[in-house]
Amino acid sequence: MSRIYNFSAGPSALPEPVLRQAQEELMEWRDSGMSVMEMSHRGRFFSLIAEELENDLRTLLAIPDNYKVLFMQGGATAQFSFIPQNILNGRTRACYVNTGAWSEKAIQDAKNYCEVIVSASSEASKFTNIPDPSDWVLDEQAAYLHYTANETIHGVEFSDIPDSVGLPLVSDMSSNILSRKFDLSRFGLVYAGTQKNMGPAGVTVVIVRDDLIGKSGKQTPPVFNYADQAKNHSMLNTPATYNWYLVGLVLKWLLKQGGVDAIEQRNMAKAELLYQTIDQSSLYRNPVDPSCRSRMNVPFILADQNLDKPFLAAAEANGLFELKGHRSVGGMRASIYNAMPEEGVRALCDFMAEFERTH
Ligand code: PMP
Numbered sequence: 227m228s229r230i231y232n233f234s235a236g237p238s239a240l241p242e243p244v245l246r247q248a249q250e251e252l253m254e255w256r257d258s259g260m261s262v263m264e265m266s267h268r269g270r271f272f273s274l275i276a277e278e279l280e281n282d283l284r285t286l287l288a289i290p291d292n293y294k295v296l297f298m299q300g301g302a303t304a305q306f307s308f309i310p311q312n313i314l315n316g317r318t319r320a321c322y323v324n325t326g327a328w329s330e331k332a333i334q335d336a337k338n339y340c341e342v343i344v345s346a347s348s349e350a351s352k353f354t355n356i357p358d359p360s361d362w363v364l365d366e367q368a369a370y371l372h373y374t375a376n377e378t379i380h381g382v383e384f385s386d387i388p389d390s391v392g393l394p395l396v397s398d399m400s401s402n403i404l405s406r407k408f409d410l411s412r413f414g415l416v417y418a419g420t421q422k423n424m425g426p427a428g429v430t431v432v433i434v435r436d437d438l439i440g441k442s443g444k445q446t447p448p449v450f451n452y453a454d455q456a457k458n459h460s461m462l463n464t465p466a467t468y469n470w471y472l473v474g475l476v477l478k479w480l481l482k483q484g485g486v487d488a489i490e491q492r493n494m495a496k497a498e499l500l501y502q503t504i505d506q507s508s509l510y511r512n513p514v515d516p517s518c519r520s521r522m523n524v525p526f527i528l529a530d531q532n533l534d535k536p537f538l539a540a541a542e543a544n545g546l547f548e549l550k551g552h553r554s555v556g557g558m559r560a561s562i563y564n565a566m567p568e569e570g571v572r573a574l575c576d577f578m579a580e581f582e583r584t585h
Pocket residue numbers: 236300301302303304328374376377378379398399400401419
């Protein structure tokens with residue numbers, strides 16, 4: 227069987243060397259005499275894994291010392307509630323930018339805790355652009371400004387960090403963290419589920435500036451409380467130990483690739499190739515404004531919907547999996563995260579050209 231490429235939006239393809247190393251170490255980690263799954267989270271072996279995990283993430287993202295790094299559970303979805311619970315800090319309003327399905331969910335959940343001011347929305351364009359930040363309506367009394375750095379479903383990505391005019395900037399980077407350089411010191415809080423660019427599902431990374439935490443009320447359960455978790459190195463209760471280990475392997479793989487700078491160059495090349503294939507064809511179309519097309523998630527529709535099923539079937543026959551678009555938008559979507567090799571994107575582009583020629 228020829229090689230298979232998995233274009234799933236998440237959980238998604240992992241680097242092959244990571245899977246092989248996990249396989250090799252499944253029965254025994256280094257000379258510990260046990261599998262990582264069997265280790266006490268407070269034991270000396272796992273402590274080493276946890277320490278390396280945080281250090282590697284700090285290196286890769288150049289995280290300043292005045293930021294805490296938390297590894298939590300509940301997915302990015304839980305953060306939609308944890309963020310207002312933890313960092314409203316006595317304020318009653320928060321600003322949110324609505325650029326797609328994930329922003330909408332974040333807004334919906336935040337409404338349980340505060341008044342949400344929708345500073346800008348691209349709903350009118352069916353989420354195919356990003357409203358000009360100079361037109362955003364910001365409330366200086368708001369606790370923070372939230373935006374979704376990459377909309378996984380709509381394929382819309384911010385290429386620059388918007389100016390929050392003094393408000394702590396909060397960003398959902400679930401689907402583009404570690405894929406491109408960014409200046410973390412511009413943010414109050416960044417969060418991301420691991421199941422796209424960092425490993426399997428089950429861990430959520432939260433990077434938060436010291437001064438924003440420690441003031442939330444008692445109603446926030448301690449395991450969801452950033453300050454409590456920070457004090458306990460994210461081990462207030464038993465963490466998802468094996469998942470931490472796997473995330474650690476992915477980070478080491480990324481360091482070996484040359485870090486975020488190097489992977490960003492590759493991600494740019496991959497995305498360019500795919501968008502070029504789409505733009506040059508008369509069968510495929512990507513609806514997103516070119517200035518904010520995602521490098522990670524590339525949605526496209528076929529000119530004739532009747533070809534969707536044959537397209538997916540033929541793709542699978544050619545080893546190209548998980549190309550069906552999200553149920554809410556239809557069409558196709560190719561997710562091309564860090565672990566997708568350029569050959570995978572090339573194989574997809576070649577297939578798309580051939581499918582167009584024969585249909
Ligand atoms: N935000 C974004 C941008 C996402 O892509 C996703 C998951 N696809 C989520 C939040 C929700 O993540 P989870 O399912 O891990 O809660």
